[in-house]
Amino acid sequence: TYNSAETDSQKVKSLLQEVVQQVKDLGGSPARMLFVLNRIDVFRADRNWPETEKRFVENAIRDIKKELTEYLKEYTEEIENIKVVKLSTWPALLALQTQNHDDIYSADACKKIDNNFNGLIEDILEDLPRNTQKWSRHDKNRVAEALWQKSYAEEFQENLRQHISQHFPQLVIPQIIECFNVTAGNAITEWSTQTTAAILNSSEKHYVKECEKISWIRSSLERFLEISDINLKKPFEILDAKVKQVLAKQSEDDVVKYIRIIIRELQNDKPYDELGEKLYPVYSWESEFQRGINQVLEAVAKSLESGRIDLNSPNLKKANASNVSLLAINLNRLINLGYTTDIAKKGKTIEARTDADKNILKQINEELNVLAIHLNLVIEDVLKQISTQELNRIYYAVSELFRCHLSYIEKETNDIAPTIAIKFPESELIKVNSHLTFNFRFQAGFPIKEENWEEAIQVERKIRRWYTLWLWEDTISETKYQTRSSDNARLPSVEDLLTSWVRQAKEQDSERVNQVARWLLEQIDCLKKNVDKIQTDIIDRYQERLDKAKQEITIDYETKRNVWQPIQQKAQNLTEEFYSLEKNWKSNN
Numbered sequence: 001t002y003n004s005a006e007t008d009s010q011k012v013k014s015l016l017q018e019v020v021q022q023v024k025d026l027g028g029s030p031a032r033m034l035f036v037l038n039r040i041d042v043f044r045a046d047r048n049w050p051e052t053e054k055r056f057v058e059n060a061i062r063d064i065k066k067e068l069t070e071y072l073k074e075y076t077e078e079i080e081n082i083k084v085v086k087l088s089t090w091p092a093l094l095a096l097q098t099q100n101h102d103d104i105y106s107a108d109a110c111k112k113i114d115n116n117f118n119g120l121i122e123d124i125l126e127d128l129p130r131n132t133q134k135w136s137r138h139d140k141n142r143v144a145e146a147l148w149q150k151s152y153a154e155e156f157q158e159n160l161r162q163h164i165s166q167h168f169p170q171l172v173i174p175q176i177i178e179c180f181n182v183t184a185g186n187a188i189t190e191w192s193t194q195t196t197a198a199i200l201n202s203s204e205k206h207y208v209k210e211c212e213k214i215s216w217i218r219s220s221l222e223r224f225l226e227i228s229d230i231n232l233k234k235p236f237e238i239l240d241a242k243v244k245q246v247l248a249k250q251s252e253d254d255v256v257k258y259i260r261i262i263i264r265e266l267q268n269d270k271p272y273d274e275l276g277e278k279l280y281p282v283y284s285w286e287s288e289f290q291r292g293i294n295q296v297l298e299a300v301a302k303s304l305e306s307g308r309i310d311l312n313s314p315n316l317k318k319a320n321a322s323n324v325s326l327l328a329i330n331l332n333r334l335i336n337l338g339y340t341t342d343i344a345k346k347g348k349t350i351e352a353r354t355d356a357d358k359n360i361l362k363q364i365n366e367e368l369n370v371l372a373i374h375l376n377l378v379i380e381d382v383l384k385q386i387s388t389q390e391l392n393r394i395y396y397a398v399s400e401l402f403r404c405h406l407s408y409i410e411k412e413t414n415d416i417a418p419t420i421a422i423k424f425p426e427s428e429l430i431k432v433n434s435h436l437t438f439n440f441r442f443q444a445g446f447p448i449k450e451e452n453w454e455e456a457i458q459v460e461r462k463i464r465r466w467y468t469l470w471l472w473e474d475t476i477s478e479t480k481y482q483t484r485s486s487d488n489a490r491l492p493s494v495e496d497l498l499t500s501w502v503r504q505a506k507e508q509d510s511e512r513v514n515q516v517a518r519w520l521l522e523q524i525d526c527l528k529k530n531v532d533k534i535q536t537d538i539i540d541r542y543q544e545r546l547d548k549a550k551q552e553i554t555i556d557y558e559t560k561r562n563v564w565q566p567i568q569q570k571a572q573n574l575t576e577e578f579y580s581l582e583k584n585w586k587s588n589n
Helices: 009-026 040-045 049-071 073-079 089-098 103-116 118-125 137-150 153-200 204-247 255-267 280-306 321-336 341-346 355-416 494-507 509-551 557-588
Strands: 034-038 083-086 348-352 449-464 473-491
Touching: 009 049, 009 355, 034 049, 034 153, 040 049, 040 118, 049 073, 049 083, 073 280, 073 355, 083 153, 089 103, 089 137, 089 153, 103 118, 103 137, 118 137, 137 153, 153 509, 204 255, 204 355, 204 509, 255 280, 255 509, 280 321, 280 355, 280 494, 280 509, 321 355, 355 509
Parallel strands: 034 083
Antiparallel strands: 348 473, 449 473
């Protein structure tokens, strides 16, 4: 939902970011979502409102697409097809409430319509009593009908109906097909294909050759699957080795950039070149973390520098409200201690000589350390939400990678062994075997050094002068220097503090990339293990069927052969139909 009435550029930017966050929270393709430009009635106040509204809608759609494409590149193609509709929710709601059979409830809605949206129904109001209490049921229905139409509620309802009709089957039917194939379809095609092949090759003459062929198929598939696995793992093994070098201080390469290079190289090779931007989340997650951290830190910096607390950035809304409140209280204390405006912007070297100054310096230091604690809590909340979003995107990207990989090896294995009907069910193989977690920690504060300084003290003493023959005493004042201690410190500027926190976050980049690399390798190993087991089990079942057919062979083999040959062709046709059903649905949706 997008607030069309907002005009402040910063708030509009924030709105667009919130739209992106909503899409990430919902997950899946943006093309399946309905984007609503709310409060569109605001343009009715313009004399040339149709043109103004049209221009706004075009700009809003362009901005939404641009923002979504920037942060969700894996859905670049789908974003071009997003559906954006107009709606004014409040007048639409009041239109419904006006028709309520409860007269008090209906009258209250009529009053709100007259007070807030009379501009939408000016032509009807001219015919109605000025007192809404005197509106008849017919009058209310006229108002409701006009308001329903001019709030675009009717248009929205129709768009929603069409949207559900278009996209609901895409959410349900693929799962139904996959479920059928896993529970029955694959078993049927395997049984029919293998049984006919086994019977047709059960004669003494063909049995030996078929056993030799099965042995060849086993070795060929093992070799092919091993090579495929190596090709899939190789980029991530290189990444893992690079990360280890960086962690061991043997390399200064930027591992975040390196993972991007690795993914790009993988996508240059077949069959992964078909993925387009689908793997974007695998290397974009770190920039999302940094963006989230920066938004929080920028809000803190702005609050300290201006002396006015403002913690309303989109990412801060994800944090626990209590933690944000504690952060605000901490910032207020820092501001009250004088850590604001010029000091916050530029920093300051302080020499605290008095106990009061020393106490203030100590308090500022303590509050800055408390600031780090509160920021830890808030950023942990924010990053937890971002992690959920980004990890879901990573899981989806890896699923797309594995789906592409399985499709490729399934095709190749069936080319090698067309009579065995090998099928790798995605729902059983594409599973996240373990989950990733990311942790962040920050430190703040500044060193306070105890140093000495010389304090000038005026000391009086008595002397006798020679020219008075030492008869009279005079009082004179002398300056003496006494060593004192002071607490000296350089108060860091907000920029220094935030730069330090950003640096601390980036210092953990290598560890997080290492986690991702190791996790990806684990998932690939798990996939390979499951694929090997499935193809081995399928070949074993064919061998068993062939052996059983050999044991049951009779003298009328030729007669059976003539019967089963047409059945074999039908079994192959059935297999192709099952495969094409799923393939065609995926390609069309």
